Amino acid sequence: MIIEELAKPELWAATIAMATPIALPALGGTFSERSGVVNIAMEGIMLIGAFFGVLFSYLSNNPWIGLLGALVMGSLISLLFAWFTVNIGADQVIVGMGINIFAAGLTAFLLNTIFGYGGTPRETPALPNISLPVIKDIPFIGPIIGEQNSVVYMMLILVIVSHYFLFHTNLGLRIRAVGENPQAADTAGINVWRMRYLGVILGGMLSSLGGVYLSLGLLNSFEVNMSSGRGYIALAAMIFGKWTPFGSLGAALLFGFAMALSMVLQGTGISANIIQMLPYALTILALTGLVGRSTAPAADGVPYRPDGK
Amino acid sequence: MKKLVQGIITPLIAIGIAVMIGALGMILTGHDPLQAYSALFKGAFGSKVNFANTLANAVPLILSGLGIAVTFKAGLFNIGAEGQYWMGSMAAVWIGYSVTSLPPVLHVGLAFLVSMIVAGLWAGIIPGLTKALVGAHEVITTMMMSYIAIFLSHYMLEGGPMMAPGYTPQSPVILPTAELGILVERTQLSWGIIVALAAAVIVYWVIYKTTLGFRLRTVGLNPRAAKYAGINVSLHMVLALFISGALAGLAGAVQMLGVQHRLYDSFSSGYGYTAIVVALLANNNPIGVILAAIFFAALATGGQAMQIASGVPAHLTEMISGIIIFLVAAKELGSVFRHKPPLKHNLAENKGGMKV
Numbered sequence: 001m002i003i004e005e006l007a008k009p010e011l012w013a014a015t016i017a018m019a020t021p022i023a024l025p026a027l028g029g030t031f032s033e034r035s036g037v038v039n040i041a042m043e044g045i046m047l048i049g050a051f052f053g054v055l056f057s058y059l060s061n062n063p064w065i066g067l068l069g070a071l072v073m074g075s076l077i078s079l080l081f082a083w084f085t086v087n088i089g090a091d092q093v094i095v096g097m098g099i100n101i102f103a104a105g106l107t108a109f110l111l112n113t114i115f116g117y118g119g120t121p122r123e124t125p126a127l128p129n130i131s132l133p134v135i136k137d138i139p140f141i142g143p144i145i146g147e148q149n150s151v152v153y154m155m156l157i158l159v160i161v162s163h164y165f166l167f168h169t170n171l172g173l174r175i176r177a178v179g180e181n182p183q184a185a186d187t188a189g190i191n192v193w194r195m196r197y198l199g200v201i202l203g204g205m206l207s208s209l210g211g212v213y214l215s216l217g218l219l220n221s222f223e224v225n226m227s228s229g230r231g232y233i234a235l236a237a238m239i240f241g242k243w244t245p246f247g248s249l250g251a252a253l254l255f256g257f258a259m260a261l262s263m264v265l266q267g268t269g270i271s272a273n274i275i276q277m278l279p280y281a282l283t284i285l286a287l288t289g290l291v292g293r294s295t296a297p298a299a300d301g302v303p304y305r306p307d308g309k
Numbered sequence: 310m311k312k313l314v315q316g317i318i319t320p321l322i323a324i325g326i327a328v329m330i331g332a333l334g335m336i337l338t339g340h341d342p343l344q345a346y347s348a349l350f351k352g353a354f355g356s357k358v359n360f361a362n363t364l365a366n367a368v369p370l371i372l373s374g375l376g377i378a379v380t381f382k383a384g385l386f387n388i389g390a391e392g393q394y395w396m397g398s399m400a401a402v403w404i405g406y407s408v409t410s411l412p413p414v415l416h417v418g419l420a421f422l423v424s425m426i427v428a429g430l431w432a433g434i435i436p437g438l439t440k441a442l443v444g445a446h447e448v449i450t451t452m453m454m455s456y457i458a459i460f461l462s463h464y465m466l467e468g469g470p471m472m473a474p475g476y477t478p479q480s481p482v483i484l485p486t487a488e489l490g491i492l493v494e495r496t497q498l499s500w501g502i503i504v505a506l507a508a509a510v511i512v513y514w515v516i517y518k519t520t521l522g523f524r525l526r527t528v529g530l531n532p533r534a535a536k537y538a539g540i541n542v543s544l545h546m547v548l549a550l551f552i553s554g555a556l557a558g559l560a561g562a563v564q565m566l567g568v569q570h571r572l573y574d575s576f577s578s579g580y581g582y583t584a585i586v587v588a589l590l591a592n593n594n595p596i597g598v599i600l601a602a603i604f605f606a607a608l609a610t611g612g613q614a615m616q617i618a619s620g621v622p623a624h625l626t627e628m629i630s631g632i633i634i635f636l637v638a639a640k641e642l643g644s645v646f647r648h649k650p651p652l653k654h655n656l657a658e659n660k661g662g663m664k665v
Contacts, residue, residue: 098631098634102634105626106631239449280457287439287446
């Protein structure tokens with residue numbers, strides 16, 4: 001039964017599609033936490049991206065402008081998050097909660113205010129699917145990665161670029177330095193606050209892109225709370241992936257596989273709900289060190305005062 | 310005395326600013342804020358029935374808010390009250406329909422007890438022990454356990470062992486002996502409110518008047534000092550999470566036995582998340598939790614009335630809640646503007662950072 005399903009490319013194509021809106025915010029969280037700011041606000045920022053993506057796409061009749069608008073709004077809400085956590089030194093988990101509740105309220109409020117109670121307009125243009133010329137004809141592989149939504153390919157490229165950026169550039173090293181030892185980084189002449197702003201805003205843009213995939217990639221509409229917990233799963237994927245881009249992608253693929261499999265298995269004897277618990281249980285195991293211990297950046301969550309007060 | 314004034318003034322200022330930002334939002338979208346807010350107020354407190362329903366909505370918020378306050382006091386952040394609420398709900402409903410021939414008081418008492426133990430263990434065993442033994446951060450573990458609990462409830466109801474005969478994913482109705490009586494006719498206000506108020510008094514007493522409470526607070530203020538003073542820090546972290554989970558579980562039990570009488574398949578009650586806001590606004594004071602819970606319950610009940618009467622979407626109240634959290638979290642905002650270095654402690658009193 002399961003073996004049969006595993007041999008079908010549809011399951012694997014669905015795995016990648018399900019993993020995308022987890023991998024993007026997980027990548028975003030990686031940037032934020034590598035710079036030393038604990039980020040549980042991915043859920044709310046995804047909603048901001050999802051809503052404003054649809055709004056700008058509808059207004060401009062161009063999904064790419066929608067995507068751009070979503071990235072700008074995601075950066076703006078991240079600026080607010082960064083100001084509270086970096087400048088004020090407020091508790092990062094609590095402000096993150098605040099962003100999530102505020103964003104859920106704001107997007108639902110604006111949805112009803114701008115579009116009424118009947119949902120977003122049907123004529124909103126969506127982001128196109130892309131089919132890769134040669135790859136799509138390869139047997140088995142073709143149906144899996146040969147034709148996916150444009151955001152899926154963006155995600156795959158962004159994972160590679162992020163890895164290079166974080167681990168092979170000066171700026172990436174600086175971001176990681178302020179997340180591990182801000183005092184030392186400060187002494188070496190790195191502006192700790194500026195690096196943290198960079199980490200949080202890059203995180204916000206990536207989370208926002210994850211939201212855009214839900215509203216303009218998979219659909220062409222926004223629904224209240226449509227991120228439905230993916231921002232929190234992304235948090236789990238980031239931890240399970242040990243705060244690295246490739247790790248986040250791997251964990252997102254594993255979680256996406258659990259979701260795709262649970263849909264395939266509906267109607268069989270195996271409970272989809274039990275399979276869907278697995279990502280969360282695995283994350284707890286990763287934290288306890290039973291499956292490869294995950295350790296956060298050393299200064300993750302600790303506000304930094306340049307004057308040492 | 311100064312502390313008491315601050316404890317009341319700071320939340321009131323936060324509420325005031327948030328309400329004003331909400332009013333600004335209404336003006337920008339072409340609504341009359343005075344009319345909308347008065348509709349909200351009337352919807353929440355305008356009649357005996359409305360007021361009773363507001364109080365009924367406050368009951369689960371008081372109980373789970375108390376639980377979160379206990380963990381904050383011990384320097385921990387329980388973000389998974391939602392899942393603990395579900396565990397308590399499942400246990401209470403199960404006792405409610407499956408245990409027969411018990412007298413009413415005993416039946417309710419048994420359901421309360423079992424749901425508190427189940428939800429307490431849900432928070433205490435895995436998040437508590439992994440925190441105490443290997444330092445796994447409780448924000449992540451309680452959140453993960455929360456999702457596992459919600460999927461467990463789906464499993465139980467969608468063709469699982471707790472599904473009632475038929476095709477709808479819901480549990481059987483609890484027996485009449487397990488029901489909590491209604492206090493005000495034609496409303497949802499049950500004896501649960503008395504349970505919630507009593508719990509607030511007990512939690513206050515435990516936190517401020519007993520050795521256990523003193524130890525929990527010491528662990529929260531300075532775990533290292535607590536250790537040198539001979540307090541078993543690990544044990545008290547587990548205990549704080551257990552108590553917290555038990556209270557969230559009781560919230561679920563009271564809601565099931567007093568209001569719903571059966572478990573429905575749904576993704577979120579929302580109480581577990583709002584309870585965090587309740588504890589924050591109350592600055593973790595058990596008596597403050599009662600007032601903060603009534604405030605957020607009033608926003609929820611009044612918000613619907615506001616939407617009907619003035620056309621302002623009820624979701625505005627969630628924006629107001631979010632803004633209140635920012636303001637409470639940034640309680641050092643004032644000192645930034647006065648160019649003084651902000652105090653170095655924060656609300657969750659979590660000094661070690663995110664040692665996951």
